[in-house]
Amino acid sequence: DSGVTQTPKHLITATGQRVTLRCSPRSGDLSVYWYQQSLDQGLQFLIQYYNGEERAKGNILERFSAQQFPDLHSELNLSSLELGDSALYFCASSVTSGRVADTQYFGPGTRLTVL
Amino acid sequence: AQTVTQSQPEMSVQEAETVTLSCTYDTSESNYYLFWYKQPPSRQMILVIRQEAYKQQNATENRFSVNFQKAAKSFSLKISDSQLGDTAMYFCAFMSGAGSYQLTFGKGTKLSVIP
Numbered sequence: 001d002s003g004v005t006q007t008p009k010h011l012i013t014a015t016g017q018r019v020t021l022r023c024s025p026r027s028g029d030l031s032v033y034w035y036q037q038s039l040d041q042g043l044q045f046l047i048q049y050y051n052g053e054e055r056a057k058g059n060i061l062e063r064f065s066a067q068q069f070p071d072l073h074s075e076l077n078l079s080s081l082e083l084g085d086s087a088l089y090f091c092a093s094s095v096t097s098g099r100v101a102d103t104q105y106f107g108p109g110t111r112l113t114v115l
Numbered sequence: 116a117q118t119v120t121q122s123q124p125e126m127s128v129q130e131a132e133t134v135t136l137s138c139t140y141d142t143s144e145s146n147y148y149l150f151w152y153k154q155p156p157s158r159q160m161i162l163v164i165r166q167e168a169y170k171q172q173n174a175t176e177n178r179f180s181v182n183f184q185k186a187a188k189s190f191s192l193k194i195s196d197s198q199l200g201d202t203a204m205y206f207c208a209f210m211s212g213a214g215s216y217q218l219t220f221g222k223g224t225k226l227s228v229i230p
Contacts, residue, residue, distance in 0.1 A: 002159075002161075031216070033217065033218075035218070042220060042221075042222050042223070043206065043218075043220040043223075044220075045217040045218060045219070048215065048216070048217060055215065056214075056215035056216075056217055058217055088158060090160060092160075092218075094216070101148050101210050101211075101212055101216050102216070103150070103162060103165055104162075104216075104218060105162065106152075106159065106160035106161075108157075108158070108159050109158055109159070109160075111158075
C-alpha cells in the first residue's frame, strides 16, 4: 500500500458525459501528479499540482482539467468523454518542494470505461 | 524532449534464475533520475529502484540491481533469484532534475517467471 488513495476504482459511463476522479496523496506529500495509461499511448503524464498550484502540464486535453484543494486532495475532471478516453488513470504523490526530485508513489488507479 | 526505449516487449525467466531488462533513454540534460516501476496484474504501480545520474555507484535493492551506463544512456534492471511474484510489467522511467518532475515512461517489458 503506497498510502495514495484514489476513488472510484472503476467508472463506467457514456460518451459525452463528465466524470470526476479523486485522489488523496500520502500524508505530508505536497505534489500530486496525474497520469493516463492506455493501450495505444502507454503511460502519459497529464498534469502536476504542488501545494494547490498548477506546476506542470503534459499531454492533457482541453476537455480535461484538474485542481488541488487546501487539504491537498486532487480531482481530475474529464468532460465530453469519448471512447478513446477509456484508460487507467493514476494519481501519484511526492514531497517535492520544487528543488528536489523526490520519488513518486502511485495510487491504485481508476479504471474508466466509456461506452 | 526526453524519450525512453524498452526494446524487449516480453521476456520470460525460470524461477530462481537471473534476468536483465534493458532500457535506453535520450536526453541532453546532465542532472536527472531514472526509475524502474513494476506493474503486477493488480495494475498497481510499484517502485522497484531509483538511480540518480550524478551517482556513479549502481543502485541495489535486495534482489534488484541496475547497470547504469551514463555515457551510453543505458539503464538495465537485473533481477536475481527470480520469484513467481516478480511476474509483472516493468517500466523504465526518466525524470528531469530541473523544472518539472514528471515521469517519462518506456512502453514496458512484460516479464513472466516460469515455475
